[in-house]
Amino acid sequence: MTIEIKAPVFPESVAEGVITTWHKKQGETCVRDDVLVDIETDKVVLEVVAPEDGMLSDQVKNEGDEVLSGEVIGHFEAKAVSSDHSTEKTDNRALQIEKDSRKNEESLLSPAARKIAEEQQLDLSDIEGTGKNGRITKEDVLRHGTLPPEGTVAADSRKAEKILPTAGASISPVDSTLPVFSSERIEKRVPMTRLRAKIAERLVQAQHNAAMLTTFNEVNMKPVKELRARYQSDFEKRHGVRLGFMSFFVKACVEALKRNPAVNASIDGNDIVYHGYQDIGVAVSSDRGLVVPVLHSAEQMNLADMEVKIREFGDKAQQGKLTIEEMTGGTFTISNGGVFGSLLSTPILNPPQSAILGMHKIQDRPMAVDGKIEILPMMYLALSYDHRLLDGKEAVSFLVTIKTLLEDPARMLLDV
Known part of the structure; x- marks a missing residue:
């Protein structure tokens, strides 16, 4: 049975919203109450969940598209998982159990940090939260994502020791091993939320x-x-x-x-x-x-x-x-x-x-x-x-x- 996935009914003070993240891809199976998509309004971020076990068959609206109150944003195929997909359903259930067991961890993760972690495929258990009550902030995720692999720092230190001259040693006017610093000033333009x-x-x-x-x-x-x-x-x-x-x-x-x-x-x-x-x-x-x-x-x-x-x-x-x-x-x-x-x-x-x-x-x-x-x-x-x-x-x-x-x-x- 095909079910229309609609944007929530907004109050009168909210005219429209924007699709920020599709958590499920077209053709991807999911279980009841899995989050399908996030819709950002000028007040809050709303989550639209799967109405039944089944599959997201179609995305009518893409990320970044504006949506109106109650507008159709996708279609969902509700169906019992067949024997051919029994393993997939078991995996989904296992993922759901794991997701529930990590509920406390997820509650300490801000939406912005979660999105960046998902994009960079980072393991949240490796990230130390510096926010209130151990909350993982966007800066924590960005800092973790830019950390060098283990051993790199030591290697770089040894390399630096080789590059830096000892006391009294002369420095060559041109040394290709020394880092070159760019005078370019970086700017970044992003749309307002x-x-x-x-x-x-x-x-x-x-x-x-x-x-x-x-x-x-x-x-x-x-x-x-x-x-x-x-x-x-x-x-x-x-x-x-x-x-x-x-x-x-x-x-x-x-x-x-x-x-x-x-x-x-x-x-x-x-x-x-x-x-x-x-x-x-x-x-x-x-x-x-x-x-x-x-x-x-x-x-x-x-x-x-x-x-x-x-x-x-x-x-x-x-x-x-x-x-x-x-x-x-x-x-x-x-x-x-x-x-x-x-x-x-x-x-x-x-x-x-x-x-x-x-x-x-x-x-x-x-x-x-x-x-x-x-x-x-x-x-x-x-x-x-x-x-x-x-x-x-x-x-x-x-x-x-x-x-x-x-x-x-x-x-x-x-x-x-």
């Missing part, structure tokens, strides 16, 4: 369409750090996840948005839309670029729920597994440049939202406290906002509320 192109488009749109302004403050992180240190072990045992800083900021933003509803609003034409819920976007860096998955109804979450979800978002972003639903919506965004060492920045709005909070590096600084100098862990906060909707008073009040809640976390529990 759809995600990068969409990021560029939205950033320019935010700059052109909003009256963007940024206000700053600083927060003493000592109370939050002491709270984390005191309860980290118990929290991790109870909830199976570490207590980070981001959940405190999300919680503080939720409370501040409740007290300053205009910051949680957005402009739609000549109307102002006030949202009765707090959907908090958390900016996450991935190999494909910056993505902003959303904590939907964050006002209903406790700190543990937030930490679990944020960790899940981080893992999915590195694997390219974020869904369109997880990337859609949001009434407010938090961006943490501090993880990269940023001390101060002016974040750009995420349209149609009216404000975005920028977190930064925690740094010990001398501060005047009750007439005395104390060394405290301080963080600069930056709030960029749309001045068309928010006045300075509302924006500053919102940022001061976040500062107050973080410097006295008990206020978030007592709602004072």
Whole structure:
């Protein structure tokens, strides 16, 4: 039986996608749920899997072709594997078992790194990951692919010893054994990915369409750090996840948005839309670029729920597994440049939202406290906002509320 392989149904905010990788060739047999093809949209990478055991009989769309929502991209021949192909099916099943057994290893491999490894036919077990939690990054794969074979370095070293003169020896004006360096300057031109192109488009749109302004403050992180240190072990045992800083900021933003509803609003034409819920976007860096998955109804979450979800978002972003639903919506965004060492920045709005909070590096600084100098862990906060909707008073009040809640976390529990 022939089955049409179609692109997934995209939401209204996604117009089209691009075929990035066909994992199966025409005529290649596969088992149910094998990944057939990757489709990249301006939000996420979508995987289309085999509907049954059978064979990919036809590829209607090639790699690099644009596809529309629900468009036919290939045909699949669903059939039981005959006795003539019993060995092939057994091999496929064995491969599937091996694939399942390596699921944990694959989860530590980014999509870009996996693609390069497949193209260069590299053994992942030989590659040491330098990313977070041992994740194998694109740079790890590229570095492994360019390493010389074993023994080559020693041989080159011996060769170099022969080439380099001993002390006091004269050097010939022309020595053909010496390496020749080219003065050519290399350039490489590659097309933007759809995600990068969409990021560029939205950033320019935010700059052109909003009256963007940024206000700053600083927060003493000592109370939050002491709270984390005191309860980290118990929290991790109870909830199976570490207590980070981001959940405190999300919680503080939720409370501040409740007290300053205009910051949680957005402009739609000549109307102002006030949202009765707090959907908090958390900016996450991935190999494909910056993505902003959303904590939907964050006002209903406790700190543990937030930490679990944020960790899940981080893992999915590195694997390219974020869904369109997880990337859609949001009434407010938090961006943490501090993880990269940023001390101060002016974040750009995420349209149609009216404000975005920028977190930064925690740094010990001398501060005047009750007439005395104390060394405290301080963080600069930056709030960029749309001045068309928010006045300075509302924006500053919102940022001061976040500062107050973080410097006295008990206020978030007592709602004072």
